[in-house]
Amino acid sequence: MHRKYIDNDVGIVKTSKQFFKGTLQLDCGVTLENYEICYETYGKLNKSRDNAVLVCHALTGDQHAAGKYTEADKKAGWWDNMIGPGKPIDTNKFFVVCPNNLGGCGGSTGPLSNNPETSRPYGPDFPIVTVRDWVESQESLAREIGIEQWAIVMGGSLGGMQVLQWTIDYPDQVRHAIVIAAAPRLSTQNIAFNEIARQAIRSDPEFHGGHFYEKNVVPERGxxxxxxxxxxxYLSDDILHTxxxxxxxxGKIDFGFDVEFEIESYLRHQGESFVGRFDANTYLLMTKTLDYFDPAASYGGDLTKALAKCNSHFLVLSFSSDWRFSPSRSKEIVRALLENNLDVNYCQIESELGHDSFLLPIRQYHRIISAYAEQVNISK
Amino acid sequence: MHRKYIDNDVGIVKTSKQFFKGTLQLDCGVTLENYEICYETYGKLNKSRDNAVLVCHALTGDQHAAGKYTEADKKAGWWDNMIGPGKPIDTNKFFVVCPNNLGGCGGSTGPLSNNPETSRPYGPDFPIVTVRDWVESQESLAREIGIEQWAIVMGGSLGGMQVLQWTIDYPDQVRHAIVIAAAPRLSTQNIAFNEIARQAIRSDPEFHGGHFYEKNVVPERGxxxxxxxxxxxYLSDDILHTxxxxxxxxGKIDFGFDVEFEIESYLRHQGESFVGRFDANTYLLMTKTLDYFDPAASYGGDLTKALAKCNSHFLVLSFSSDWRFSPSRSKEIVRALLENNLDVNYCQIESELGHDSFLLPIRQYHRIISAYAEQVNISK
Structure with a gap:
């Protein structure tokens, strides 16, 4: 199932940084000044500037979607199986842009950045941003790069929510929208899982109310x-079983609290490796961004009305064993789009890999994206 | 849906304590000496001693299944809606016994008890017990009380696992077995959730390797x-939504980390009230007991063989929205029992209340238990 890292990858990449002198008025009321967005690009922008693809990352993602920073890197970007020459999002055809969202920990302005008011890192004082705020900042980035309309805006999970918000806020700047393993808003259970994660972090004594950088510690346990x-x-019960x-x-029970079952070892490893690569304040902030996303809220809960001004072509994908954002949640989006008489392709992909499927090179999934992306018209 | 605490309850009850001079050889290899079991009884044992019902408690339960300790008590026992005069388990007919399991924190020998070897509480050194160990200790209790055969052994969740183990280990001492919202063993996902809970507790700095009693602290956060x-x-996505x-x-988003959504408030309250009533070492121990339960393991994974010596009549119940121990897990038990040509009644009860359903006064559920218990023959 897993592809090897081979010649047809995007190769060695580097992160670019875009500085914005202007201000960004956030949904929370705060005005952000002099912010930066880190991003990567793969492929070349054509002369007509009509082959650009925006990739929106999910909760724990960043701008490093494809390629490696050095030959020695063990891991490539998080969507390396999707983006590259000859891959579903073919960089021989498309110019791909992947920004790190504001509030992130990939170098864009966020909790780790200097707070000009205090000359210390923002930490917990970085404002909670919304998906709408992200789209605004991504639109500013598009203008800087010189992209007036995206050929495709795409993303999975929280990334899919950004795609949806793009088609609402800038309907004419998105020709094609690919919304993968997403939902029009979190369920109560989703919010509950986020809240437990937040409690775990915030109750860690080394969290220090979010000002742990100054203490040179990390709320590792939380x-x-x-x-x-x-x-x-993110994983289905089935794949855990398999x-x-x-x-x-x-091979036998130990009657103790060290690792006994393989699943325990796996989960502990997942937890430990995350601590080294992700910022606790960013995690808190982005779970809140997830909780808040609800474009239908301003329309009395009517998603159809919320999507009334959309003008893009849509590909909506879900995965059969995804219980975090189940196929029925994707279908809510599909229904609302169809009620607006929009062009929607929908497919539920058979996969036992759960929500994580959107990151994995599943044959049917990749073939559908390939086929869809192939028929996206661009200038020669 | 909720019944009021009314006249037909068992009234004021008290906990009894049974001291065992003998030894109990535990599955882990440890021999427990001079142990105690706390238990409650409701109703009267008849002359023929054939009207006794054993109630097995679940993960966070104890011996206080019904009634109140004083008139002023706000809450009655955890299964007060099930047990009492005129209730599904009618104490006018049955003599109900509910013990606190070994390792528990309701007064039976467990982590809070004195370790004779150190003259300090056992804490984390209390041996991890198995469902088989519990059944052994419950059987010793039955002998002390003078019960040679139970009219019914019943329980939900981890309690249902004890019922199943009873019918395997003492087939002729269980006339009727009522197995509710149970599974023949945990799924990988179930184990994973237990492991995360254990990590949360064990990584709390106030856990002190389990020796927190001596420090006069409690690993509250974990x-x-x-x-x-x-x-x-324990709750379904649907009921959370409802x-x-x-x-x-x-009424509006605050852009902060205080309680915003009602579900957050509810979950925090659940967590906080638990801290006051339950012991962390017991919680760790009992999640391990759950993980280890797997009667089919000694039969090459063949549950039918594991149940080959069973000789009881069975009522197996599951709840439609239970995703912790879903109906399909109950059906595994039903299939294995049927393959042994045993008398099995099975019903999946429609409920949106999730795994917690087994504790709640759901009309169809209570009517089925009533009807089943009514036809259980006892001497006049």
Whole structure:
């Protein structure tokens, strides 16, 4: 199932940084000044500037969607199987842009950045941004790069929510929208899982109310538990059974609290490796961004009305075993789009890999994206 | 849906304590000496001693299944809606016994008890017990009380696992077995949720490797997160939606980390009230007991073989929206029982209340238990 990292990858990449002198009026009321967005690009923008693809990252993603920073890197970008020459989003045809969202920990202005008011990192004082704020900042970035209309805006999970928001806020700047494993808003259960993760982080004594940078510590224990909770909800019960079952590390029960079942070892590892790569304040902030997303709210809960001004072509994809954003949630989006007489392709992909499917090179999934992207017209 | 606490309850009850001089050889290899079991009884044992019902408690339960300790008590026992005069388990007919399991925190020998070897509480050194160990200790209790055969052994969730183990280990001492919202063993996902809860507790700095009693502290933060995780898995997505939806405490988003959504308030409250009533070492231990339960393991995974010696009549119940122990898990038990040509009644009860349903006075559920219990023959 997993592809090898081979010649047809985008190769060595680097992150660019765009500085914005202007201000960004955030939904929370705060005005952000002098902010920066880190982003990567793959492929070349054509002369007509009509082959650009915006990739929106999910909760724990960043701008590093494809390629490697050095030959020695063990891991490529998070969507390396999707983006590259000859891959579903073919960089021989498209110019791909992937920004790190505001509030992120990939270098864009966020909790780790200097707060001009205090000359210390923002930490917990970085304003909670919304998906709408992200779209605004991405639109500013598009203008800087010189892109007036995206050929495709695409993303999975929280990334899919950004896609939807783009088609609402800038209907004429998105020719094609690919919304993967997303939902028009979180369910109560989704919010509850986020809240437990937040409690785990915020109750860690090393969180220090979010000002842990100054203490040179990290709320490791809380962040680890938060990641374990999140990760578990990305996987289906079936794939857990297939991959780990009730296999015991030592072949027998130990009657103790060290790792006994393989699944315990796997989850602990997931938690530990996350601590080294992700910022606790960003995690808190982005779970809130997820909780708040609800474009229908301003229309009395009517999603059809919220999508009334959309003008893009849509590909909506879901995965059969995804219980975090189940196919029925994707269908809510499809229904509302169809009620607006929009062009919608929808497919539920058979996969036992749960919500994580959107990151994985599943044959049917990649073939559908390939076929869809192939028929997207661009100038020669 | 909720019944009022009315005249036909068992009234004021008290906990009894049974001391066992003998030894109990535990599955883990440890021999427990001089242990105690706390239990409650409701109703009267008849002359023929054939009207006794054993109630087995679940993960966070104890011996206080019905009634109140004083008139002033706000809450009655955890299964007060099930047990009492005129209730599904009618105490005018039956003599009900509910013990607190070994390792529990209701007064039976467990982590809070004195370790004779150190003259300090056992804490984390209390041996991890198995469902088989519990059945052994319950059987010793039955002998002390003078019960040679139970009219019914019943329980939900981890309680249902004890019922199943009873019918395997003492087939002729159980006339009727009522197995509710149970599974023949945990799924990988179930184990994973338990492991995350354990990590939350064990990584709390106030856990002190389990020796927190001596420090006069409680790993509150970890225990709270553990309970929030557990509790969330007991509820269905649907009931969360119905009860809380995306309702906001203050009617609008605050862009902060205080309680915003009603579900957050509810979960925090669940976590906090648990901290006051439950012991962290017991919680750790009992989640391990759950993980280990797998009667088919000694039969090459063949549940039918594991149940080959069973000789009881069975009532197996599941709840439609239970995703912790879903109906399909109950059906695994039913299939194995039927393959042994046993008498099995099975019903999946429609309920949107999730795993928690087994504790709640759902009309169809109570009517089925009433009808089943009514036809259980006892001497006059």
């Amino acid at each position: 962040l680890k538990v938060a990641r374990m909770i999140g990760h578990l909800t 991959k780990f079952g009730r296999d015991l590390r030592k | 225990l709270k997160v553990a309970r929030m995780i557990g509790h969330l898995t 009860k809380f939806g995306r309702d906001l405490r203050k």
